[in-house]
Amino acid sequence: MTDLERDIARLIIDTLALEHLTVDDIAADQPLFGQGLGLDSVDALELALALQNRYGLRIASDSREARRHFETVRSLALYVESSSCAG
Amino acid sequence: MMEFVVDAWRAWAPGMEDETAWATWCAAPHAIVDNGEQPACEFVPPMQRRRLSRLARIVMHAAWPLCGDDEQLPFVFASRHGETTRTFAMLDEIGRNAPLSPTQFGLSVHNAIAGQWSILRGQRGESVAIAGEADTFEHAIVEAAALLGDGLPAAIVVIAEERPAPAYDGHIDDIPFSYALALRLSVAGSGPRWRLSLAANDGAAPVAGVPHALRFVRALHDGAPLDHPWKTRRWHWQPSA
Numbered sequence: 379m380t381d382l383e384r385d386i387a388r389l390i391i392d393t394l395a396l397e398h399l400t401v402d403d404i405a406a407d408q409p410l411f412g413q414g415l416g417l418d419s420v421d422a423l424e425l426a427l428a429l430q431n432r433y434g435l436r437i438a439s440d441s442r443e444a445r446r447h448f449e450t451v452r453s454l455a456l457y458v459e460s461s462s463c464a465g
Numbered sequence: 466m467m468e469f470v471v472d473a474w475r476a477w478a479p480g481m482e483d484e485t486a487w488a489t490w491c492a493a494p495h496a497i498v499d500n501g502e503q504p505a506c507e508f509v510p511p512m513q514r515r516r517l518s519r520l521a522r523i524v525m526h527a528a529w530p531l532c533g534d535d536e537q538l539p540f541v542f543a544s545r546h547g548e549t550t551r552t553f554a555m556l557d558e559i560g561r562n563a564p565l566s567p568t569q570f571g572l573s574v575h576n577a578i579a580g581q582w583s584i585l586r587g588q589r590g591e592s593v594a595i596a597g598e599a600d601t602f603e604h605a606i607v608e609a610a611a612l613l614g615d616g617l618p619a620a621i622v623v624i625a626e627e628r629p630a631p632a633y634d635g636h637i638d639d640i641p642f643s644y645a646l647a648l649r650l651s652v653a654g655s656g657p658r659w660r661l662s663l664a665a666n667d668g669a670a671p672v673a674g675v676p677h678a679l680r681f682v683r684a685l686h687d688g689a690p691l692d693h694p695w696k697t698r699r700w701h702w703q704p705s706a
Binding site for chain 1: 511563564
C-alpha cells in the first residue's frame with residue numbers, strides 16, 4: 379500500500395472503532411462495504427465526515443460517484459489525490 | 466402492591482466481577498473507585514461490539530446470561546442519566562461548530578441500548594426504556610410488573626448508570642461509580658419472592674452514598690426489607706414467603 383492508502387486505512391480503523399483490526403488487515407482492493415470489510419451505511423456517513431475533516435473532501439451523500447469512491451481504500455486514495463490536485 | 470419472583474440477578478461495578486465479590490461487598494458496603502473499567506463483552510462479535518458504549522457494555526455484561534438463546538423475554542432498560550458520555554461528546558462538537566458524529570447521534574437516544582439488546586439477542590418482543598428520578602429503579606420494576614401482569618412469564622429489567630464526565634460534577638451527584646443491576650423477574654419462578662408497595666412519604670430523607678439499586682442487591686443477600694423514600698413517594702420492599 380502507498381503511504382496515503384495506509385493513512386486512509388488507519389483513519390478507517392480509528393474512526394469506525396475497528397479495534398480488532400490493524401492497517402495490515404485491510405487490503406487496498408478489499409471492498410469496504412457489504413461482504414468485504416462489513417461496513418454499513420452509518421459507517422459510510424461517519425467515514426465521509428472523517429475524510430472531510432482530514433482531507434477537506436466534499437462528498438455528496440447519495441451520488442453514484444460517491445458510491446464508486448467508497449468502494450475500497452485504493453479508490454478513496456485515488457479520490458483524495460485527484461481532489462487535492464484539482465484544489 | 467406488586468409481587469414477583471427474582472429468578473436471577475447479576476450486578477456489575479468496577480472491579481466487581483462475580484457473585485463472591487458482591488457477597489463480600491454486601492457484608493460491608495464501601496465506596497467503589499471508578500477508573501473507567503468496562504466489561505470486555507467478548508460474547509459480542511467485534512463488528513457489533515464496536516458500537517457499544519461503556520454504558521451499553523455494562524448493560525450487556527449484566528443482562529446477557531439472564532436470557533436464554535431460545536427465549537423471547539420483554540426487556541426494561543432504566544437509567545436516570547443515560548448516555549451522558551455520548552451526549553457530552555456531541556455538545557462538544559456543537560460548541561466547536563463541528564458536524565455531529567452520526568454514530569454518536571444515532572446511539573445517544575435513551576432507547577438505543579434496548580435496541581442494541583434486541584438486535585444482538587434477536588429479541589422481537591416488548592422493550593421499554595425509562596428515565597425517572599432517584600426512584601428510577603422502582604419505576605422500572607413497575608414496568609416489569611405490568612408486563613408480567615399482562616401474562617408474560619418473565620421479564621428482564623436492567624438499571625444502569627455510568628459515571629459522567631467531570632463537567633457534570635455538582636449537577637449529577639448520585640453516581641459515585643458506574644454500575645448495573647440486571648434482574649430476571651417472573652410470576653412463578655423458583656427464586657426469592659418480593660413485594661414492592663408505594664405509600665405517601667411523610668418526610669423521610671433518602672439514604673445517600675450507595676446507589677439504591679445496589680442497596681437492593683444487599684437486601685437480596687440478607688433478605689431484609691428495604692425502604693426508599695423520595696420526595697412524595699415512599700417505596701417499600703418486603704421479602705415474601
